[in-house]
């Protein structure tokens with residue numbers, strides 16, 4: 001079985017970049033990843049580019065910027081899972097023997113493309129009656145409150161935790177701590193959410209270079225290489241009957257694919273980067289991944305178990321709530337954080353003894369479907 | 382005067398008397414219901430799904446009060462998921478004050494004005510209002 005390693009990571013600062021483009025940001029991240037890998041760029045044989053609201057063939061524009069035009073590249077759109085799906089493209093190329101070295105990146109100039117609340121696709125029947133993404137998650141939060149006694153303050157603590165981590169991440173969109181009161185007093189978006197329960201509209205890009213174990217050994221790049229054990233992808237099923245909105249079967253099923261491929265279980269995970277597009281989303285992801293029992297994660301956050309230094313740190317990078325959420329860049333940036341932690345290069349937010357990390361991304365919404373695209377990746381030292 | 386028409390004829394039928402219903406699919410093999418309509422049953426892969434009128438009274442599964450939306454919608458508004466007999470879950474705005482809304486309440490489909498199309502033809506959409514017989 002071919003082993004796959006992440007040998008290079010690159011990422012721009014996330015935030016508002018009014019004078020830049022997706023291609024320009026993407027090129028910065030790709031150059032960073034190539035320099036980090038310390039390889040001759042001509043070793044890269046294939047590439048995958050994730051982007052959602054950007055011009056067509058943005059991926060080729062990035063390659064043209066960095067001198068790599070000519071190699072096979074596919075542009076990938078899977079909503080917020082676009083970047084992580086791009087990584088899966090590279091992963092499969094290596095497993096299939098199509099390439100020894102492959103590049104995956106995600107880039108998004110979101111402030112230039114978009115303002116206000118996200119909605120499902122324009123033609124969706126739910127968008128037609130006023131669905132927004134915050135509203136959909138707010139409804140799940142309301143139901144979770146009803147079933148499990150989740151409090152408004154417990155939700156707020158997730159935002160406080162992730163923004164505290166972001167304040168330790170020089171590339172994060174938010175660089176300041178917030179208090180529970182700040183979260184509770186923020187302007188309302190979709191009840192119970194205020195502005196600080198929602199991930200911000202950010203620009204940014206992230207990139208990774210993957211290589212096979214054989215290539216890594218031949219080129220003596222082992223010391224900083226981090227093993228990518230699994231890269232699972234699923235689409236949400238059409239519901240044959242209304243299902244619980246307080247437990248994510250899609251996350252569970254995708255995670256089970258990843259656990260099986262990686263030969264690890266939830267009990268082996270040391271830390272997690274999950275798709276916290278909204279505060280409740282972190283709860284649903286973590287419980288879907290099997291890292292905490294359904295209904296128990298909010299109280300665990302209250303006890304500090306998911307803090308840096310806690311039993312199982314969640315979103316050490318700051319997550320989407322703190323680091324920012326340039327859609328397609330998000331899934332790649334999660335893997336960038338996993339690699340930094342597993343290399344022991346995460347600076348003031350380093351998790352002691354991190355050996356197994358999991359990254360979860362989930363994107364998109366359509367009426368009658370549990371969620372559009374979900375990815376789970378597992379990395380180990 | 383131009384006659385008002387359904388904002389999404391595939392999803393919502395409006396009768397001449399102002400009543401109406403949502404349009405779903407029913408699987409004749411396993412009984413699963415779908416909204417919006419599907420071509421093939423996700424449960425048993427039966428291809429000959431029936432297009433049926435969905436029941437108009439259901440139970441509110443969850444809701445939110447939306448304060449920030451797209452320019453097409455005036456805020457605030459209450460938005461909810463309603464479980465209709467079938468069972469099948471549909472999203473709709475709830476025609477009630479936020480303080481009067483609670484999970485588990487019975488709601489009934491109502492046909493309401495929904496702006497105009499590009500040619501100025503008045504459109505009809507739907508909301509759910511508290512009440513109705515289950």
Ligand SMILES: [Zn+2]
Pocket residue numbers: 408409410411412413422423424425426427
């Ligand atoms: Zn069926």
